[in-house]
Amino acid sequence: MINKTKHDSLPSLGSALSTLATRECRRLLRALAMRKQRQEGIHEARKSCRRLRSILPLLPPEQPTDAVDHGLRELAHSLAPLRDAHMAVRTAKLLATAHETSITRPVLQALxxxxxxxxxxxxxxxxxxxxxxxxAQRIVAAIHALSWHDIxxxxxxxxxxxxxxRxxxxxxxxxxxxTPAASHRWRRRARKLRYQLEFLxxxxxxxxxxxxRTQQYGEQAKHLSAVTDQLGWRQDFQIFLDAVKQLPNSAKVLALRQxxxxxSASWSEAELHA
Incomplete structure (x- = not known):
């Protein structure tokens, strides 16, 4: 009887996922409110958007999740160029440290x-x-209104x-x-699956x-984390390449482009992580 009472007091899977989604919503709002560490806030907000999008497919198909998913996607996309510009600087610094390159101080300053x-x-x-x-507040309200108990x-x-x-x-x-596009699609799908496994x-x-099964999910998520980290470096490197193309012409920039x-082929395979 004691064990049964203890079990009956536990939340259902849907209720537990609702709690986790609520926590993620709070993280999103906190990240957008950050001012002193703006880039960290941008990064955390985009991660929260991705995590919340990953949990929506766990809801029954009849749930009105399309508008929520679209809103999260647009919010994350609006911050993407800012995050990419920061990652271009970070990647340039990593390459300058690890390789003999033409990534000089003037180039870093330009980035x-x-x-x-x-x-x-x-x-x-x-x-x-x-x-x-x-x-974000509108999206959060819509997320709270979903029928998580039906999961x-x-x-x-x-x-x-x-x-x-997928x-x-x-x-x-x-x-x-x-191709970079195909690798990025692989990374996005692997990351989404990893988030779903972690939530579950x-x-x-x-x-x-x-x-x-719970332990299996943890092991699978850990494996996917290693995959997405490796693919993430390739994506960061591509972002760096695109940023260099957009810099104003100078002798240093032209030398780096050459x-x-x-x-670039060998650098894109480099195992560089912060």
Whole structure:
């Protein structure tokens, strides 16, 4: 009787996922409110948007998630250029440290100026992210209104199977095509599956469900984390290449562009992580 009472007091899988989604919503709002560490806030806000998008497919198909998904996607996309500009600087510094390159101090300063100018321009258009925060509040309210209690373990398993098929398909195409776009699609799908596994692992623990499957989800998420980290470096390198193309012409920039033509293939495979 004691064990049964203890089990009955635990939340259902859907209730646990609702709690986790609420926590992620709070993280999103806090990230957008950050002022002193603006780039960290941008990064955390985009991660929260991606995590929340990953959890929506776990809801029953009849739930009105399309508008929420679209809103999260647009919010994340609005911050993407700012994050990319910051990552271009970060990647340049990593390459300058790890390789003999033409990434000189003037080039780094040009990338840093570009990053600062983009932030300044964005903040003039949306001071302290007020418009974005209003939109985020609207999205959060819509997320809270969804019927999380309707989520069933069987539906979660079906969703994971579908996500795994999408990852396998993207992986095959990426290995066949060897293009940045294909690799990025593989990374996005692998990351989404990883988030789903992490959410379900935590929710199952909260709901007191069988440990074996819960542990499997944790192991699978850990493997996917290694995959997305490796693919993430390639994406960061591509962002760096695109940023260099957009810098004003100078002797230093032109020299770096010439060097990138011959070395970019080997650099893109470099195991550089912060």
């Amino acid at each position: 840093e100026r570009r990053c600062e100018q983009m932030i300044d321009h964005a903040l003039k258009q949306d001071p302290h992210w007020r418009q974005r925060r209003v939109e 069933r373990p069987s539906l979660a398993i079906q969703t994971l199977k579908h996500s795994k098929r 990852v396998k398909k993207a992986r095959r195409k990426a290995l066949a095509l060897r 692992r935590k929710a199952r623990r909260m709901a007191g469900m069988k440990k074996h 060097e990138l033509k011959s070395k």
